[in-house]
Amino acid sequence: MLTKRLIACLNVVNGKVTDAAQDNILASAEILAHKMYEEHIDELIFCDITEQTRSVDIETVKKVARWIFIPLTVGGSIKSLSDMYKVLEAGAEKISVDLAAVRNPEIIREGAKAFGSQSIVLSTQVKRSEKMPSGYEVCISKTAIGKDAAEWLKYGQDLGAGEICLNSLDRDGTFSGYDIELMKLADAAVSVPIIASGGAGKPEHLSELFRQTESQGAIISSMLFSPRIEKNYSVRELKKFLSDNEIRVRPVK
Amino acid sequence: MIRVIDYKAGNAASVLNAVRYLGFAADFARCADDIESATHIILPGTGSAAATMESLGEMGIIPVLDEVVLGNQVFFLGICVGMQILFEHSEEGNTTCLGWLKGRVVKFDSQKVRVPKMGWSKVVLNSSAEEYFYFVNSYYALPGDSADLYGVANYNGEFAAAVRRGNIFGTQFHAEKSGEAGLSLLRNFFERGML
Numbered sequence: 001m002l003t004k005r006l007i008a009c010l011n012v013v014n015g016k017v018t019d020a021a022q023d024n025i026l027a028s029a030e031i032l033a034h035k036m037y038e039e040h041i042d043e044l045i046f047c048d049i050t051e052q053t054r055s056v057d058i059e060t061v062k063k064v065a066r067w068i069f070i071p072l073t074v075g076g077s078i079k080s081l082s083d084m085y086k087v088l089e090a091g092a093e094k095i096s097v098d099l100a101a102v103r104n105p106e107i108i109r110e111g112a113k114a115f116g117s118q119s120i121v122l123s124t125q126v127k128r129s130e131k132m133p134s135g136y137e138v139c140i141s142k143t144a145i146g147k148d149a150a151e152w153l154k155y156g157q158d159l160g161a162g163e164i165c166l167n168s169l170d171r172d173g174t175f176s177g178y179d180i181e182l183m184k185l186a187d188a189a190v191s192v193p194i195i196a197s198g199g200a201g202k203p204e205h206l207s208e209l210f211r212q213t214e215s216q217g218a219i220i221s222s223m224l225f226s227p228r229i230e231k232n233y234s235v236r237e238l239k240k241f242l243s244d245n246e247i248r249v250r251p252v253k
Numbered sequence: 254m255i256r257v258i259d260y261k262a263g264n265a266a267s268v269l270n271a272v273r274y275l276g277f278a279a280d281f282a283r284c285a286d287d288i289e290s291a292t293h294i295i296l297p298g299t300g301s302a303a304a305t306m307e308s309l310g311e312m313g314i315i316p317v318l319d320e321v322v323l324g325n326q327v328f329f330l331g332i333c334v335g336m337q338i339l340f341e342h343s344e345e346g347n348t349t350c351l352g353w354l355k356g357r358v359v360k361f362d363s364q365k366v367r368v369p370k371m372g373w374s375k376v377v378l379n380s381s382a383e384e385y386f387y388f389v390n391s392y393y394a395l396p397g398d399s400a401d402l403y404g405v406a407n408y409n410g411e412f413a414a415a416v417r418r419g420n421i422f423g424t425q426f427h428a429e430k431s432g433e434a435g436l437s438l439l440r441n442f443f444e445r446g447m448l
Contacts, residue, residue, distance in 0.1 A: 001407055002372040003385065040432070042373055069271055071387055071430050091267050093299065093389070093430060116300045118369045118389045162369050191363050193371045216372055250373040250385040253433070 003248045004210050005217035006238060007195060008036045008224055009045040012076070015060045018049075019226050026225055030063040036224070037068040039235040040252040043217065044068065045096065045165070048076035056083050058090050065091025075123055084111050088119065096121040096165060099140055102147070105159055112160025117192075122161035124152060126182065127169045134185055139169055149182075150189040157190045164190055165219070168198035175201025175222065175229055183213040195219060201229060203241040210247045255443065256282035256291035258335075260308035261300075264429075268297040268332065271429040275440055285317040291327060293443055294318070297429070298334030302358065302392070303346030305334050315351070323353065326420045330442055336416065336423030337394055345392050354418055355397030361390075366409045376414040376426065378404040378448060384434040386414070386426035393425060403448065415448060422448060 010017045010029055017026045026032060033044055046064055048057050056077050065072055074087040075096030084095045095115070100107050101122055111120045126149040129137035136149035153164055166186050168179035178199045186194050195217035196209055202223070209215055223233050239249045255272055259265040259281035272279040272295070282288050298305060309315050321327045331339050338350040343358035350358070361368045369391040376386050379402075386406075393412040396402050403422070404415030416423045422442065428435035438448050 002370065002374050002388075005372050037432075065267070066270060067274075069274075069430060069432055069436055071389075071427075088264065088299075089266055091270060093264060093267070093427075116304075118371065118391070119299060163371060191367055192369070193367050214367070216367065 001248065002216060003042075003250045004242065005042040005195070006206075006235060006249065007043045007045060007217050007219050008041050009047055009197070009219050009221045011047050011049050012057065012060060013050050015057065019222075019228065024227055026227075029060050030067070032225070033064045034067045036235070037070060040239065040250070041070065041235050042250055043071045043073070045073040045075065045219070046092070047096070048074070050077070055079075056087055058086050061087055061090040061092060073121055075121070080107070081110050081114055084115060084119075088115060094119050094121050094163070096123040098123040098125070101156065102138065102140055102145065105155065108156055108159040108161050112162070117160045117162035120161050121163045121165055122153070122156035123165040123167070124149065124156075125167045125169050134189075136182055136185065142169055150185055153186055153189045157192050161192065163193045163195065165195040165197060167219075171199030172197075173222075173228075174199055177201065177205040178209045178215075178218070180208065180212050183209065183215050187214040193217070202231075203233065203238055206238065206242060207245045207247055210242070254291060255279035255293045255295070256287050257295045257297060258282045258288075258309075258314070260305065260312060263297045263305070263308075263335075264299045265297050268295055268429045271436060271439060272443075275436060275443070277443055282314075284312065285314050288314055288317045288321060291321070293328040293330070294322065296329070296331045296335035296338075298332055298336070298338075299389070300334060301345050302334055302337055302343035302348040302350060305338055306348055306350060318351075322421060328442070328446060329421050331421075331423040332429070333390060333425060333427060336425055337392060339416070339421065339423050340394055340396070343392060353421055354401050354416060354423075356395050356401075357397075358392050358394050360392050362409060370408050373431075374406045374408065374414075374426070376404050376406045378415060379417075380447075384438075386424070386428065386431040386434060386438075388414075388426045390425055394423075417448070420446075424448070
């Protein structure tokens with residue numbers, strides 16, 4: 001069967017990785033990506049957050065892709081089919097769309113048609129909201145936009161998204177654990193694989209997520225390298241913890 | 254020279270990057286001449302079976318592939334969709350494929366498992382080696398001749414993770430994105446003609 005995936009998301013500004021709060025430069029994207037690869041991370045997401053208006057930093061994507069032989073997703077500033085083509089050509093397997101999909105959902109359909117559903121990841125930020133039927137509302141830059149989260153994920157899947165990366169803004173940066181209720185909601189809403197994001201702070205949060213939900217992957221960047229968290233963990237430590245708890249992961253050699 | 258077939262919607266660049274990283278002389282194949290001079294041919298795959306067959310048709314390289322792979326027994330490796338189109342037929346877009354191997358390609362049951370299958374899975378190869386490789390697929394092959402089966406993985410039951418018939422190899426997983434395990438499999442293919 002599939003193993004659970006541990007995924008690092010690199011928030012990149014001008015070729016450098018920053019922490020989630022964007023107030024610390026951590027390392028060059030190329031160097032940190034390679035370090036993560038050597039530590040047996042299962043997958044990497046490169047999120048270019050330099051400026052929303054700018055086009056994708058293809059040169060940095062190429063540098064990152066050159067030395068890593070694991071799946072690479074690129075997101076952040078994808079706005080068109082031509083951006084998608086460029087990042088795939090630069091060595092990425094998957095393209096993540098967030099803001100661009102909200103503005104123009106057709107980009108999901110077009111991307112899936114051109115490159116296959118497996119290459120299109122719908123990335124979504126959500127917050128709890130009593131106004132929404134599912135209890136969660138889609139956000140852009142932390143501002144709720146009046147879309148129900150479950151409806152949006154279903155719509156994204158119908159348009160052709162092959163994977164969902166779901167971030168809880170309520171948990172993001174709190175290190176208090178993933179929003180299990182949200183991930184269960186997503187399990188029921190869609191049949192494509194789900195990556196959980198937001199809230200990881202200690203290894204137990206991963207076992208809780210993988211035991212209680214069908215999430216196949218988890219974003220663990222803060223646990224790995226955020227300077228704001230009490231303790232950073234290595235991929236090896238996290239995988240050992242999961243194996244000891246009978247959760248299947250790709251073994252570290 | 255090793256040639257990686259570069260067609261629309263494939264991930265030829267990633268495959269070529271991995272092959273060159275291993276130190277082999279390799280380049281893209283974009284026309285019949287490139288194929289004729291190849292020592293090993295790799296057909297990468299990320300898109301659909303129909304799109305892949307259409308691209309190969311547009312490039313006009315199917316006859317020369319038949320000639321060098323079936324006739325001259327040049328080593329050939331199809332990856333993911335590149336493996337699926339080795340068979341006679343794919344359910345994906347009801348596509349007639351190369352037919353080098355007997356059998357057909359069908360879809361995973363999304364009522365039972367999440368589709369696409371995406372992630373790392375243990376593969377047991379015929380050599381009895383066990384390794385973890387990265388898969389991204391909604392469809393899988395049902396080889397018509399069980400002798401062609403070269404490795405299995407499990408997703409709602411066992412399925413063909415790798416196939417081999419003489420000089421023709423296929424992996425359903427992405428060797429170029431499977432870390433050290435994938436790189437060493439590629440090295441074996443080039444150096445020893447096995448996976």
